Amino acid sequence: MSSVSIKDVAARAGVSPGTVSNVLNRPEKVATSTRSRVERAIRELGFVRHGSASSLRAGHSRTIGLSVIDIGNPFFTDVATGVEDVASERGYAVILGNSSGDRLKEERNLLVFAEQRVRGVLITPSDEDLSRIDRLKERGICVVFVDHPAARADQCSVAVNDVTGGAMAVTHLLEGGARRIAYVTGPTTIRQCLERRQGAERALLAAGRTPATALQEISMTAMTARHGQQAAEKLLAQGPLPDGVFCANDLLALGVLRGLMHAGVRVPADVALIGYDDIDFASASAVTLSSVRQPTHRLGQVATELLLDECDNPDTHAHQQIMFQPELVIRESTSST
Amino acid sequence: MSSVSIKDVAARAGVSPGTVSNVLNRPEKVATSTRSRVERAIRELGFVRHGSASSLRAGHSRTIGLSVIDIGNPFFTDVATGVEDVASERGYAVILGNSSGDRLKEERNLLVFAEQRVRGVLITPSDEDLSRIDRLKERGICVVFVDHPAARADQCSVAVNDVTGGAMAVTHLLEGGARRIAYVTGPTTIRQCLERRQGAERALLAAGRTPATALQEISMTAMTARHGQQAAEKLLAQGPLPDGVFCANDLLALGVLRGLMHAGVRVPADVALIGYDDIDFASASAVTLSSVRQPTHRLGQVATELLLDECDNPDTHAHQQIMFQPELVIRESTSST
DNA sequence: GGCGTTCAGTGAAGCGCTTCGACAGCTGAT
């Protein structure tokens, strides 16, 4: 059973193993008649190239590693499908690693990638210490950052501008007539949360407002719907309600929405509400949720293209730090009409 | 640069390459003092075992392939994390393949798996023609079905009982006092939709009702929130409202909820509503959604354990077709109190 | 002291593939 090797194919086609390898890897070097003879033998024997042998000899594999923080998060899922699309189209396999934000797990994943001698790695780093990334590069493995702008010019990255996104959201609230705005966010150690807040402040300044007085921040320990509901309760308890609420992600926003509705607050009539990420469920809630959409799928595609370009053309490759722009999605929760 | 091989380690530790290999693979065969000397050399040189060379020689790799229908679906995402957990704990890498329900893409993924000589494959088959699965097994690659009960005894599988789930949901509606029940479903070609309906009918019969008159089916072309909302509009247009609605998934249910609320129908006071899958957002909606939860994460874990057992102990391994039971999750949308 | 036994470690063979220098056969220019 099984294990048809290149030799068997060669014997059947009456050529040498080297020629079979040429058919596989540089078909243009082989005369048409020989080629079709070999191809027939391959089909007849059901030959499948042995990837390990191939990459052992060739010195590189046709796999890439993808290490993300949480594959359960729709954001990363979308990124992953983008990666998968491009990779599989180019004949690459994707090895998935989920770090759960755990430094140790991430390191273990990177080790697995190194053992598999992946061609390159796509990674959303789980923290700012990038020494382990350098170690990969010393090994000759290309690395592209995903959703993390590279600080260095010798490093590709793709990310989405969170400052712009925050500004868009708050500008939209202001244009809808909001005066006092609350920013419901997760842990302030998260870069995205911080930058979205910066954007919010920038929007207030641009509208001639003072962030210190016009913006109230509610920081929660996690970014789930449950925490959003708690945030709403906090808002309700704290005295006069803001008339616009910007949440650092949609889950928080859905929680806030639920909390406000339970208290009889009307959205958007009493309070306008906007989230971030535009997850599927933003358009499924009782009051559909305005949000800021990121080109997640494209993020994965472009990251993969950059990575494969860097691998295939190490000399001509120009490192790029690509920053995508988010997009405002207006729905019922901010449409006061 | 880089590329520290087993030979370099051997030279540094003053042993033969074979001994280094033993330290890596059968540490108990090596004297403690030698072992620690080798381990130090490994650390000092930053040696990383070459997976391709290893699996070429050993005849099998430490990777498994996971082919799912839609990694964007939270169901599969949860399964994937379960798989990843077990695999990475046992030192296996997971190669991800997304078929998007496309037969061709699935076949391409399986080819990639075969080239990588994965140890085994976990697959949610995208259709019922399983000949390509047999071809894999001829190659000596173990296969475990995920969310698809195997019809054959020589094949492992894990799945969740959809008939039971459907019955649970409808029994719950009946116990809450519902008399006329609507089943909002997706395309009737989907096995899950059919079986959940069978469960619904079984529950009605058990309660002494006639499915033909007590159950009204609304079949939509897709299972999204938008389609759910359309289903609600259909229900509203069709005359007397049912007093219980069972949806084949949560997205449909959220759409129905939204459609009913917009029309001023109170949930659960006027209509009780239950979904399926217990996605995160079920507990985040304006009226939290009762649902049927499946042990998705566990599904992935168990599937992987079965697979690795079959790989590691081909002789003693007993094929199993495991059927998990779903679990009822009661929330506001069915709590008439 | 000779003998079997166990324990540690050796080293060569070879997994299936790619690569590259060698070479045969041919064409067309000299």
Next chain:
DNA sequence: ATCAGCTGTCGAAGCGCTTCACTGAACGCC
């Protein structure tokens, strides 16, 4: 007739590892 320049194919070397038959040394035991 000779030769340079191709094109197409061959075949051996070797990628880094595991495996296994083997060698020595150490240790009782009669």
